[in-house]
Amino acid sequence: MNTIESGKEEGKRAAAPRARFFKKTMLISVAAALIPLYALGASIYFYFLSSYQKKTLEDTRKLAESRANAIHIYLTERTTLLKVLAGQTTLLECARPGALDEKLELLNEGTRSFIDLGAIDREGSQAAYSGPYPLAGRNYRDAPWFQDTLCQGVHVSDVFLGYRGVPHIVIAIRQGKDPSPWVLRATLDSEVLSGLVRFAQMGETGDAYLVNTEGVFQTPPRFEGAVLKESGILPKRVPPGVSVTYRWNAAGEKRLTAYAWLPKEKWLLVVDQDAREGLPLLATARTIELSILTLGSLVIVLTLFVLNRMVIRQLGDAERDRAALDSELAHSSRLAALGRMAAGVAHEINNPLAAIGEIAGLMDDLMDEDFVEKAPSGPMYKEEIGKIISLVERAGEITRRMLGFARRMEPKMEVVDPNLVVKETVSFLEKEAYYRQIEITLDLDPAIPRIRTDRSQLQQVFLNILNNAIDAVQENGHVLVSSRAEGQTVAVVFKDDGPGMDAATLSRVFDPFFTTKQPGQGTGLGLSISHSIMEKLGGGLSASSEPGQGAVFTVRLPVSHSL
């Protein structure tokens, strides 16, 4: 009971450092594998994020720039058309009934962007008008755009309501020379302009609109505000050309905003979108990356776990093998010590034993026939002395056997009768077999040749096989040892009626450290050592068995070495 408990404690003590070692190697290897992986993942993510942001900024900037160019080209084209038309006519011609209608028709060929057309004399009085509004005869002498046109030659207005009360843009061209210049004026549908701007309203949150230099909407925004209302943008602070920036709107949302100036028209195109607009794509990228990292980490951790377990198991096996070897060495050294002790005891006993033998022998010599016959109890003396001599001989046999045991430690080739070695080995185990009620039967062929071999090593082989056989058979079991000549070999066969072995056990029976015995009962070295001894001696050791049919071990010794 104590032994079992102390064995468990020992097992726990051996397992604890292994568990610590396992934890440590797992920690180090997992850290070494995962830290670079996550560092790589993080750097890829941040590089992607930065590239994506740069690309978004650039895309927005390009969008604003291209839209501004498109609007500018559109207005320039309309202005040029009007200039060409004005250059080809006169105020008088325009005043002819139906003339402006024809010209308006001509202007709107292809695109219906002009609403009306008017010819105004130098006094600001509309001399002719073609359009849907009742504006004939109106005087624009005081309108700022009229004065500006007379001065500059060309005028493109901001969006304004004017007499008609709807948002519109005026393009006016001065024609004719002083002292009688006149003005050809056309009204552009601001809805066409709004349509051009709307192309820049991207995605779910994108917006685009024009504001004038005062920050007043020139086209309607997509979400909040209306044409001619304050936009909240301060164009004076916006640098010339095209620029992109993040800004926070009134609702506290972060917006990505691009500004593009239309230099001639003095309008500012604003293209903006929610800064989070691109986030779903980023979120997808992040999810994919995190999934790959998680999966990779799992694979790495699992692989390292399995590898470390394998290493720890192999270390454990190596430890066990070493422990078994240590145990075998300790066993050998105990045997050697026992041998030396046996030799010492035998030597000490031999001398007094020899003296007893000689004294008894002398007494026997001195009892002549006369004495035996005539002395009272003479025959009894003779008989008892005979017993003393016989006992001395028996004790002498025992001490000789002890010396023989001690001598097995020294390798020596000698001429050996295998049958005698069998008998001697069996005699060592007779008592044990007797107590376990196991019958050992000998069927030795007296005609087998004597051979030259190492007697003690051969005896060790026989002893190992017999020990295994005795361990394998149950009470009332049988072990049969037979010898026979087989051509150029002598075969000694050990057959038991134990439980036998299956093919898997049989295939490993000569493997070092393989044992089917309980832990601590066998080192698994006996048969392995026996096998190598037999090979060294030029012979062989083979085994055959089937479950339930017992086992047969055959030792073969070469007769070529016989004398």
Added chain:
Amino acid sequence: MEQARILAVDDETMFLEPLVQRLKIRNYDARGVRTGEDALAYLEENPDTEVVLLDMKLPGMSGIQTLEAIKKRSPLTEVIILTGHASLEAGKKGLRLGAYDFLLKPVKLAEILEKIEGARARRNSRYQDGIYMK
């Protein structure tokens, strides 16, 4: 017929004395001494001693030293090693130094007699061959 002269050397008198007595009963001119030095002195006086039964473990001169000295002074005298302290090395060394054989105590008298006769036969054969005649 002249009795064969035998010398037994053993410090164990309880073994030595009955052995000598038993040899005498069997018609040998047997003597026993307890040390190697005594054995050499006896052989000096009795150079015709045919066989010496020699123990290995002796006080003073050891059995091996005594054997060497005997073989040096009277090579014809055969020596049988008879000891309880058997070791293979000592036995091999004894045989190399010219001992006739090596017997381990306890041993039957019949076996000792057999070896004595064997030793005497070898001695006589050598004597007759004149190998050691000067």
